[in-house]
Amino acid sequence: MRDETISIHGGYEAGETRAVAVPIYQTVAHDFVDAAHAGAIFDLEAPGFHYNRVNNPTVDVLERRMAALEQGTAAVAVSSGAAAVRYSVRNLTQLGCNIVATPQLYGATYTYFAHVLDKEGVEVRFAAGDRAEQAAALIDGHTTAVFVESIGNPAGNVIDIEAFAEVAHERGVPLVVDNTIATPLCLKPMRYGADVVVHSLTKFVGGHGTALGGVVVDSGKFPWAEHPGRFPMFNEPEPAFHGVVYARDFPSNAYAVRCRTVGLRNEGASLAPLNAFLLLQGLETLSVRLERAQENARAVAEYLATDRRVAWVRYLGFEANPYHQLAEKYLGGKFPSVLTFGPAGGYEAAISFFDSVRLFKRLVNMGDSKSLVAHPASTTHRQLSPAALSQVGITPDMVRLSVGLEHVDDLLEDIDRALGAKP
Ligand SMILES: Cc1ncc(COP(=O)(O)O)c(C=O)c1O
Numbered sequence: 001m002r003d004e005t006i007s008i009h010g011g012y013e014a015g016e017t018r019a020v021a022v023p024i025y026q027t028v029a030h031d032f033v034d035a036a037h038a039g040a041i042f043d044l045e046a047p048g049f050h051y052n053r054v055n056n057p058t059v060d061v062l063e064r065r066m067a068a069l070e071q072g073t074a075a076v077a078v079s080s081g082a083a084a085v086r087y088s089v090r091n092l093t094q095l096g097c098n099i100v101a102t103p104q105l106y107g108a109t110y111t112y113f114a115h116v117l118d119k120e121g122v123e124v125r126f127a128a129g130d131r132a133e134q135a136a137a138l139i140d141g142h143t144t145a146v147f148v149e150s151i152g153n154p155a156g157n158v159i160d161i162e163a164f165a166e167v168a169h170e171r172g173v174p175l176v177v178d179n180t181i182a183t184p185l186c187l188k189p190m191r192y193g194a195d196v197v198v199h200s201l202t203k204f205v206g207g208h209g210t211a212l213g214g215v216v217v218d219s220g221k222f223p224w225a226e227h228p229g230r231f232p233m234f235n236e237p238e239p240a241f242h243g244v245v246y247a248r249d250f251p252s253n254a255y256a257v258r259c260r261t262v263g264l265r266n267e268g269a270s271l272a273p274l275n276a277f278l279l280l281q282g283l284e285t286l287s288v289r290l291e292r293a294q295e296n297a298r299a300v301a302e303y304l305a306t307d308r309r310v311a312w313v314r315y316l317g318f319e320a321n322p323y324h325q326l327a328e329k330y331l332g333g334k335f336p337s338v339l340t341f342g343p344a345g346g347y348e349a350a351i352s353f354f355d356s357v358r359l360f361k362r363l364v365n366m367g368d369s370k371s372l373v374a375h376p377a378s379t380t381h382r383q384l385s386p387a388a389l390s391q392v393g394i395t396p397d398m399v400r401l402s403v404g405l406e407h408v409d410d411l412l413e414d415i416d417r418a419l420g421a422k423p
Helices: 003-009 035-042 057-070 081-090 107-120 132-136 161-170 254-267 273-284 286-305 324-331 346-356 386-392 408-420
Strands: 074-078 098-101 123-126 143-149 175-178 196-200 214-218 310-314 338-343 372-374 399-402
Touching: 003 057, 003 273, 003 286, 057 074, 057 214, 057 273, 074 081, 074 254, 081 107, 081 143, 081 175, 081 196, 081 214, 081 254, 098 107, 107 123, 107 386, 132 161, 143 161, 161 175, 214 254, 273 286, 286 310, 286 338, 286 408, 338 346, 346 399, 346 408
Parallel strands: 098 123, 098 143, 143 175, 175 196
Antiparallel strands: 074 214, 196 214, 310 338, 338 399, 372 399
């Protein structure tokens, strides 16, 4: 099936009820047939649900749908994108190892890497930039992941995933890609060698600003068994789960099974069934929403680029954008509806624009049907020092727009009015 069809039908078969919409299984647990049945489910020998911290039938449909869209073998849905980032990395790390990341990251991911993971005994090495060779220079015998955002939020850089996969794999390390801004409908990182893909489903997939959610998808391709020293968690009996040896016992989805049975089961950032339902609703219309939002974003970018009250515009659809070629290659012309610009007049002008819009909502989300405006330096990335801000690609005058589905003329009128406001 094609993406548009998978987004609507993937992972769901109506049972006896023949319900067309995916039912919300608002339950905490499932009744076992008998002790043998319970034992088989707990030992992962029989499929089935037992306790909804670990799995749930509504959430399961979302997981299957996202795995299909990302062309992975299995997925684990969690309660937020931030939880997805954490689980994706913690599934690969233990005391004394390190991960390598590009610096152009979403603010909470950057903070988590820079100030939380290190306290848990995992060193995070930020590359000097977003080129594969800069990351390669930091990989050593204790590196267990390379982490990138396919399109950096809000830097708007595009990662050469193929090149990153190559340098990581040459060194026996998996590549983890946060694909939130691109969405699987515009970019499938696993086609280019990504081993794990994470998403904040809160953004484009949900699309209406009504539910938090995240997902971790396993490509099923990384050869864990070839690297027993680097990945003991996949090659040695797992004390946290019945002595399972994941790479041996689950060769096609070892990473996802461990993420669920060690990560989710013990840490419990489970996705609520109602939120899974809301995210599935969003996913059904993702393809048409993206088309409209991207069309509107182009019009907004072109308008800003010709306005003398604007100092700069960063939009991947512009040929002059330094990442345009990579965007052509990886997004096939589907340029994101998230863009940034700097009003002439610097920081004060950015704040004045932010304060003056009437239709754009002032908030820190993106991918909504509503148009949104954010000022990263004073919100999502507020905790960063000036040096860290510039490292992640943010300037004090940067305004980020997530262009929605409204009539484009209303958006342009709002922008025109806000640019005209006196700081
Ligand atoms: C690229 C990216 N990854 C992860 C997250 C975290 O997602 P959530 O807010 O759903 O926890 C965000 C949030 O903005 C994001 O932009």
